[in-house]
Amino acid sequence: MKDLRDAIRVFIDQREWEQFHSPKNLAMALSVEVAEIVEHFQWLTEEQSRNLAPEKLAEIREEIGDVMIYLTELAEKLRIDPLEAAKAKLEINSKKYPATLVRGKAAKYTEYR
Amino acid sequence: MKDLRDAIRVFIDQREWEQFHSPKNLAMALSVEVAEIVEHFQWLTEEQSRNLAPEKLAEIREEIGDVMIYLTELAEKLRIDPLEAAKAKLEINSKKYPATLVRGKAAKYTEYR
Amino acid sequence: MKDLRDAIRVFIDQREWEQFHSPKNLAMALSVEVAEIVEHFQWLTEEQSRNLAPEKLAEIREEIGDVMIYLTELAEKLRIDPLEAAKAKLEINSKKYPATLVRGKAAKYTEYR
Amino acid sequence: MKDLRDAIRVFIDQREWEQFHSPKNLAMALSVEVAEIVEHFQWLTEEQSRNLAPEKLAEIREEIGDVMIYLTELAEKLRIDPLEAAKAKLEINSKKYPATLVRGKAAKYTEYR
Numbered sequence: 001m002k003d004l005r006d007a008i009r010v011f012i013d014q015r016e017w018e019q020f021h022s023p024k025n026l027a028m029a030l031s032v033e034v035a036e037i038v039e040h041f042q043w044l045t046e047e048q049s050r051n052l053a054p055e056k057l058a059e060i061r062e063e064i065g066d067v068m069i070y071l072t073e074l075a076e077k078l079r080i081d082p083l084e085a086a087k088a089k090l091e092i093n094s095k096k097y098p099a100t101l102v103r104g105k106a107a108k109y110t111e112y113r
Numbered sequence: 114m115k116d117l118r119d120a121i122r123v124f125i126d127q128r129e130w131e132q133f134h135s136p137k138n139l140a141m142a143l144s145v146e147v148a149e150i151v152e153h154f155q156w157l158t159e160e161q162s163r164n165l166a167p168e169k170l171a172e173i174r175e176e177i178g179d180v181m182i183y184l185t186e187l188a189e190k191l192r193i194d195p196l197e198a199a200k201a202k203l204e205i206n207s208k209k210y211p212a213t214l215v216r217g218k219a220a221k222y223t224e225y226r
Numbered sequence: 227m228k229d230l231r232d233a234i235r236v237f238i239d240q241r242e243w244e245q246f247h248s249p250k251n252l253a254m255a256l257s258v259e260v261a262e263i264v265e266h267f268q269w270l271t272e273e274q275s276r277n278l279a280p281e282k283l284a285e286i287r288e289e290i291g292d293v294m295i296y297l298t299e300l301a302e303k304l305r306i307d308p309l310e311a312a313k314a315k316l317e318i319n320s321k322k323y324p325a326t327l328v329r330g331k332a333a334k335y336t337e338y339r
Numbered sequence: 340m341k342d343l344r345d346a347i348r349v350f351i352d353q354r355e356w357e358q359f360h361s362p363k364n365l366a367m368a369l370s371v372e373v374a375e376i377v378e379h380f381q382w383l384t385e386e387q388s389r390n391l392a393p394e395k396l397a398e399i400r401e402e403i404g405d406v407m408i409y410l411t412e413l414a415e416k417l418r419i420d421p422l423e424a425a426k427a428k429l430e431i432n433s434k435k436y437p438a439t440l441v442r443g444k445a446a447k448y449t450e451y452r
Contacts, residue, residue, distance in 0.1 A: 001114070004199050011203055014212040020219045020382045024154040024162035027147075028381040030180075031257055034140075034147045035374030037187075041137040042367040043332035043359045045272070049137035052191070061193050064184070065202025067143075068195040071180060074150075078165070080174050082181045086117050089178025090124055099127040106133045106269035133269045141268040144370055148261030155254040156246045156445035158385070219382035227340070230425050237429055240438040246445045250380040250388035253373075256406075260366075260373045263413075267363040275363035278417070287419050291428025293369075293410060294421040297403070300376075304391070306400050308407040312343050315404025316350055325353040332359045 001072075001083065008073050026074040033066040114185075114196065121186050139187040146179040227298075227309065234299050252300040259292040340411075340422065347412050365413040372405040 012018055040060050041049050052060070075082040125131055153173050154162050165173070188195040238244055266286050267275050278286070301308040351357055379399050380388050391399070414421040 001196065004196055004203075007200065007203050011207060015210065015215050016217040017215075017219070019217075022159035022162050023165070024157055024159045025381055027151045027154045027162075028254060028377055031144070031147045031151050032374045032378045032381060034144045035371050035377075038140045038144050038367055039371045041140045042364055042371060044137055046135035046137045049135050049140075050190075052136070057191060057193075060191060061198045062202055062205070064188050064191075064193055064195055065198035065200075067184060068199035069203060069206075071177070071184065072199065075177050077163075078170060078173060078177075080170075080177055082177055083114065083117055085174050085178035086181035086185065087120065087178075089175050090117075090120050090182060092175070093182075094124060097128065102128050102130075104129040104132075106130070138268055141264055141367060145261045145265045145268060148258045148264075151254055151261075152258045155251055155258060227422065230422055230429075233426065233429050237433060241436065241441050242443040243441075243445070245443075248385035248388050249391070250383055250385050253377045253380045253388075257370070257373045257377050260370045264366045264370050267366045270363055272361035272363045275361050275366075276416075278362070283417060283419075286417060287424045288428050288431065290410070290414050290417075290419055290421055291424035291426075294425035295429060295432075297406060297410065298425065301403050303389075304396060304399060304403075306396075306403055308403055309340065309343055311400045311404035312407035312411065313346065313404075315401055316343075316346050316408060318401070319408075320350060323354065328354050328356075330355040330358075332356070 004068075004072055005076055008069060008076075012073070021073065021077070023074060023077050026070055026077065030067065030070040030074060033063060033070055037063045037067065117181075117185055118189055121182060121189075125186070134186065134190070136187060136190050139183055139190065143180065143183040143187060146176060146183055150176045150180065230294075230298055231302055234295060234302075238299070247299065247303070249300060249303050252296055252303065256293065256296040256300060259289060259296055263289045263293065343407075343411055344415055347408060347415075351412070360412065360416070362413060362416050365409055365416065369406065369409040369413060372402060372409055375402045376406065 012021060037060060040056065040063070071082060075085070125134060150173060153169065153176070184195060188198070238247060263286060266282065266289070297308060301311070351360060376399060379395065379402070410421060414424070
């Protein structure tokens with residue numbers, strides 16, 4: 001993770017792109033890259049999405065790489081550790097969606113209140 | 114990272130949500146969580162986005178957590194390591210956008226060919 | 227359509243929101259509203275998405291309204307008529323995806339070349 | 340509007356794409372097309388986004404066309420009139436954001452309560 005952060009910083013510095021990479025713009029870029037993942041799945045059935053061909057997987061791997069890059073950069077700019085943020089959010093979600101209440105159901109938590 | 118993956122798996126298993134979490138659906142959920150980050154920035158200037166109030170930051174931290182959770186889960190389901198994917202993509206990007214060509218410019222790489 | 231454009235303009239003027247509604251920000255807001263549509267569908271099967279309950283439909287109707295509002299406002303700001311743009315794009319798509327080639331197939335047009 | 344709906348239906352029928360166009364999938368496609376609009380704006384300043392070059396505008400016009408196409412198709416499938424939905428939502432928004440309270444402020448309506 002630290003390696004990735006460092007490599008991203010070097011990449012940005014060499015290109016003098018820091019001026020374009022405000023948190024606002026990084027949030028936009030993150031959403032664009034996620035859409036490129038979604039694009040791979042939009043016409044597939046769920047079943048097909050569980051059984052992707054190797055070439056398709058290789059393409060999606062690149063998009064996941066891009067999403068991870070922008071997420072890491074955005075988080076660093078805001079001094080947030082994405083791993084810690086994920087763990088903390090998982091605990092919040094555990095309380096928001098008690099297993100006994102939501103087991104086997106996909107509805108939103110507001111629908112359980 | 115491994116800790117996070119394990120914690121997510123336990124969270125999903127306890128709720129029997131595996132049935133809903135096809136890669137297709139996870140890609141959708143990922144895009145929805147990223148939009149919740151974007152929502153925080155949509156009416157801010159870039160300058161404001163670089164100087165967020167602590168309460169705003171705390172909210173964005175939760176959204177970044179959600180994005181990291183879904184990204185980790187999607188990647189694991191496809192047997193992709195997001196950190197490795199990011200490093201590999203950064204190398205591809207380094208060739209796609211040579212520093213000497215793109216320095217200080219934000220245009221898309223196709224515009225340099 | 228003209229009525230909608232006028233009603234939006236009055237709405238924005240009364241709130242003095244023009245200052246926030248740059249095309250960049252409207253594009254972000256549009257993406258956030260579309261994600262609220264996606265959120266309704268993320269855990270549904272395709273079959274379920276074809277058979278929505280009336281309450282769910284009423285909620286989605288509101289989100290479609292929001293998307294239409296931002297799309298109309300963004301287009302007007304860029305002096306684009308969204309209906310004309312859609313018709314023109316449909317003709318482009320007709321050539322890009324010849325019926326004889328793509329019939330019954332969902333793959334991207336680049337995969338036919 | 341009716342013309343557009345008819346033209347879309349013919350386009351889909353000729354390609355036998357109805358089978359792929361569940362509301363769930365159309366929502367995904369809509370989000371992908373919106374991201375293509377966002378992509379044009381991600382590295383621009385707000386000022387630049389108000390002063391686009393003609394070639395850039397021509398590209399964005401195509402993306403707006405695509406968004407309008409999928410929005411129209413999704414809405415028709417759910418028997419929703421997007422124009423009526425937009426007008427109804429604008430009235431809801433007028434009450435949610437009273438001009439006297441929000442004038443010149445961009446914050447979310449929950450922040451006024």
